[in-house]
Amino acid sequence: MIRIRFHGRGGHGMKTAGRIAGTAAFLEGYYAQDFPVYGAERRGAPITAYTRISKDRILERGIFSEPDIVIIADESLINDPAANPLQGVTKKTITIINTMVNDIKDKFSILGIVNTIDATGLCLEIIGKGSAVSAALGGAACRIIGIIQKDNLINAVIKELKNINLPEELIEKNVEVAEKCYEILSPIIIQHGEDIPDSPIETITLPYQYPTMSSPSVFSSGNIIEKKTGGWRIFKPVINLEKCNKCWICFVYCPEGVISLDESEYPHIDYDHCKGCLICYEECPVKVITVEREIETW
């Protein structure tokens, strides 16, 4: 049994990546089981997708916490407690991260084998857009496990992207991306034990707690600011204040309200919370906002 867990944000296409891996394995003649788990259905919110691949019928259900392979679509998810992509990662786990940062293994003390791939860059180059990396990371997963032929990966990409009504031309470009990932990466031997190890967890008896504690309410307020949504950016808008005419158009149009005015009425972007929608860049009448590819957002 191979267990692959995909982590991304709504819009990255990780549900589709999980399905690409599932379909490719199915076409290859394996049993496959795949499913996504997400809470709020909105762009940017963390989602997880799970794919199980096996020669025999799969006697498992639901989530798994001992993945053989972890695929992370966005390095800013690594420290996000809502995503927790490194949960259950051991020295046997293979982790593939879409990032341009080279020393990421050390930076986050990630156990096991860590490979990086600039899937966003690849998608920007071939498709012209870098937000959805489903074909890239679905392709990466299929390559790493070493049991999927390239033809079956391609067929799976076509089948899954047709399923979400992508136009023909976009599907072709995604196939190119998947093929490229297949070529860049090499299979890695998976060192899993078939048996789930005896875990040290114990069962407990829940105590009664008074409703101030045990009703579903939150007493601590004003903490939304701590959620740094800036990690979602692919592109970063930068305002050239020397040329800015203080028209406030960017300030008015920012849908997130993360552009503020200083005492001299110049606009400033709160990069901890700017999601990189680039509406300010589009709307700036004097074109003094430029766009940079984001490399490290945390």
Place this chain on the structure above:
Amino acid sequence: MARELLTGNAAAAWGVRLADVDYVPAFPITPQTEIIETLSGWYSDGTMKGKFVTMDSEHSMLTAAGAASATGARVFTATSSQGLLYAFEVLYSVAGWRVPLVMVNVSRALSSPITLEPDHNDILSARDCGFLQIHTETCQEVLDSVIMSYKLAEDRRVLLPVLVNLDGYYLSFTREPVEIPDADKVKDFLPQYKPDHASFHASGPMAQGLAVLGGYIYSYFKYQMHLASLNALSVHEEIAEEFYNLFGRKYGVVEEYKLDDAEYVLIMSNTFATKGKAAVEKFREIGCKVGLLRLRVVRPLPTKKIQDILKNRKGTAVIDQNISIGYGGIFYSEIAALMCNEANKPVILSFICGLGGKDISMKEFQKILDDTINASLTGNIPGTQLLYTDVEWAKMKHLLDVAGKPVI
């Protein structure tokens, strides 16, 4: 026949397509599912012949479904969780009309707190209304059960609506290989519905769904429903045999997994039964004689069958993925009741697991087995237990801390 990766939702839609359903009324938004999305696509592109109508609520949706079925059409609808509760009043009404419609419920835990993942308080809240209930474990079983349900519902000895239940996420969004039966073979198995008790023809007017005054009248009609529901047990056996002969897959009113020589029996329902089977395999590897009884036809409850399976065993553990607040497990109460007059009955233990989709770890299955063996040896039977791990408790305490809970 084709073999494809299908989600539970897609499998349900395929069942409806193959059953050649005439009319689908649906509430189109949350908590509605992809079942309805898929069907609406097939009706609009002409793949399916019939009528698909969107309604303003589950209450209207089920009323429309019942009314359409009372004209003699083959009708399907689907809902989930809070939506089923919104339709609650109508569940009793249409069951009383004795209309053979089929409804799928995608189980999700009920508010509040609001959540998305499955447990069975939603479907079990509807256990007394007169709908037959079939609870499924796999995507294949979802597809097959929808087809079988029409044959069961439309049988003259039954004529009651059917609810087919599948778990949200862990089945509804989970893809696995499914055999899609041949449409012609399904037609042989499930011929066109020919109503004789509830239909509308201009040439033969009739009144349906009457009001009655007088308890003896009401009692007569209610008890007829009960008898019809009980008939469904033997009718299901016949239908399952025919289904097996045509399609090669066999479904009992319950599923017996490694029960032949089992001294201890785990009782589960729905998708997490797969986890129970994996646990049975583990226990068998170390020489422990354990089996699993999966409840499939839940209404009518196959009491005689379950009695026969459980008597002379040493211990049984009922694993409820639901909680009757102020009592405990719903299936536990039913299993305990049906065994209470048996002479050689096992000890029966009650566990609550998987609420709101909470995972059941091997460690928890181990505890269930240990407690059951211990109870059968000592006769000391613990009360209902919610299974919870120290790891989960530590995480929960952290969240309470983050929420700024004052300790009183």
